[in-house]
Structures are given as structure tokens and as C-alpha cells.
Amino acid sequence: DTEVTQTPKHLVMGMTNKKSLKCEQHMGHRAMYWYKQKAKKPPELMFVYSYEKLSINESVPSRFSPECPNSSLLNLHLHALQPEDSALYLCASSQDQFRSGNTLTRTLHFGNGTRLTVT
Amino acid sequence: LAKTTQPISMDSYEGQEVNITCSHNNIATNDYITWYQQFPSQGPRFIIQGYKTKVTNEVASLFIPADRKSSTLSLPRVSLSDTAVYYCLVGVASGGSYIPTFGRGTSLIVHP
Numbered sequence: 729d730t731e732v733t734q735t736p737k738h739l740v741m742g743m744t745n746k747k748s749l750k751c752e753q754h755m756g757h758r759a760m761y762w763y764k765q766k767a768k769k770p771p772e773l774m775f776v777y778s779y780e781k782l783s784i785n786e787s788v789p790s791r792f793s794p795e796c797p798n799s800s801l802l803n804l805h806l807h808a809l810q811p812e813d814s815a816l817y818l819c820a821s822s823q824d825q826f827r828s829g830n831t832l833t834r835t836l837h838f839g840n841g842t843r844l845t846v847t
Numbered sequence: 848l849a850k851t852t853q854p855i856s857m858d859s860y861e862g863q864e865v866n867i868t869c870s871h872n873n874i875a876t877n878d879y880i881t882w883y884q885q886f887p888s889q890g891p892r893f894i895i896q897g898y899k900t901k902v903t904n905e906v907a908s909l910f911i912p913a914d915r916k917s918s919t920l921s922l923p924r925v926s927l928s929d930t931a932v933y934y935c936l937v938g939v940a941s942g943g944s945y946i947p948t949f950g951r952g953t954s955l956i957v958h959p
Contacts, residue, residue, distance in 0.1 A: 730890060732890070761947075769951075770934060770949035770950065770951055770952050771891065771949050772949075773946055773947065773948065776944075776946075783944065784941070784944060784946060786946075816888070818890050818891075820890070822947075825944065826938045826944060826945035826946070826947055834878075834879055834881065834896075834938065834945075834947065835881060835893050835896060836881075836883075836891070836893070836936075836947060837893070838890030838891050838892070839890050840888070840889050840890045841888070841889070841890055843888065
């Protein structure tokens with residue numbers, strides 16, 4: 729069990745579908761992250777939210793749309809995906825966002841991910 | 848940019864000590880080094896974190912030399928359940944922020 733909960737665990741969608749991935753944490757963390765992980769590769773950062781505002785977008789295509797309704801929830805809206813978008817999508821949280829000069833310990837707490845298959 | 852380099856894979860046997868080294872030549876002055884463990888189809892799990900010298904917890908030790916250009920994760924007396932991918936993570940500076948960036952990871956296989 730993890731302190732970051734992701735739903736659904738598995739998702740299969742067609743290229744014309746619209747779906748959403750959800751992530752929830754109740755640790756009082758103020759930074760939340762979306763990572764994408766392809767098979768046998770490291771997690772790659774997609775988005776960072778800090779205090780419910782989008783802080784970092786790593787040049788992610790617009791077919792991925794993040795949303796942070798409140799400090800505990802993080803969504804990733806999916807539309808018109810491609811088969812190559814199939815991957816494990818991981819959500820993480822941390823006490824605060826990593827910042828220059830910020831010496832808070834930078835520990836990421838991950839959920840177990842959503843395995844997405846685009847057909 | 849601070850990036851990391853790790854061996855791609857390692858093999859060991861039950862009961863042995865395993866040391867995995869990560870190079871991070873351009874680590875920022877105030878950045879920490881964090882190690883994660885990941886099993887298939889699960890999210891990475893925090894193992895240990897340090898800034899300098901040696902840190903030890905109930906599962907691992909982390910050795911960081913004075914120049915902080917590398918770090919070594921030490922797993923004492925590994926078991927089959929330690930078979931996993933191990934990542935070291937540092938922050939990559941970008942516009943005043945640090946992007947937590949994973950290295951390629953080391954796939955550890957523990958044999959009976």
C-alpha cells in the first residue's frame with residue numbers, strides 16, 4: 729500500500745476516447761507530479777504542480793491535460809491519444825517543490841501507477 | 848545540468864553485500880541524493896537520502912564522498928526479494944527550479 733492512491737489501476741482506451749487518470753494524497757504535501765514510464769525505462773517527468781498551480785510542463789503534447797482541483801487531488805485528462813502513449817503513468821507528491829536554495833528534503837512519494845493501453 | 852550515470856545491471860547472490868554507484872558530477876551545492884527501488888508495475892519506493900558523508904537506515908547505507916560527485920548505495924545481505932531496479936535521483940536545474948530527474952537505473956538480480 730502507498731500513501732498516494734491512483735485510479736484506475738488499468739485503462740484501455742481507443743484513440744478517439746476521452747478518459748481521466750486520478751491521483752489523491754492526504755499527507756499535506758503541496759507539490760504533485762505526473763511521470764510517464766515506458767517499459768524498461770526510467771520515469772520521465774511530465775508536469776509539476778506547486779500549491780495547486782502548474783509549475784513545470786516538460787513540453788508535453790496538448791492531448792495530455794493536467795488539472796489540480798485542490799491540494800490533495802491531481803488529474804490527468806487524456807484525449808486523442810496515440811498507441812505510443814501506452815505506458816505506466818505515475819503520480820507522486822512531495823512536501824514542497826524542489827527549488828534552488830530550498831533545503832527541504834526532497835522525497836517523492838509515488839503511487840503504483842495507472843497502466844494505460846491505447847488501441 | 849546535473850545528470851546521473853549508473854551501471855545498467857548487476858548480479859548478486861543471496862546473503863552478499865551489494866554496492867551500486869551513481870555518478871553525478873554536476874550536482875548542485877544544496878541538492879540531496881535520493882535512491883529509489885522499483886518493482887515491476889509498481890511506483891518507485893524511497894530507500895535512502897543523503898547530503899554528504901554516510902547515512903544508514905534499516906535497509907541500506909549511503910556513502911557520499913567529500914566532493915559529492917558520486918554516491919554508493921550499499922545493500923547488506925541481499926535476498927531474492929531485493930531483485931528490482933534501483934535509481935539514484937538528483938535535481939536538474941531549470942529556471943530557478945529543480946526537476947527531480949531519474950537516472951537510467953540499475954537492474955539488480957539476486958540469485959539463490
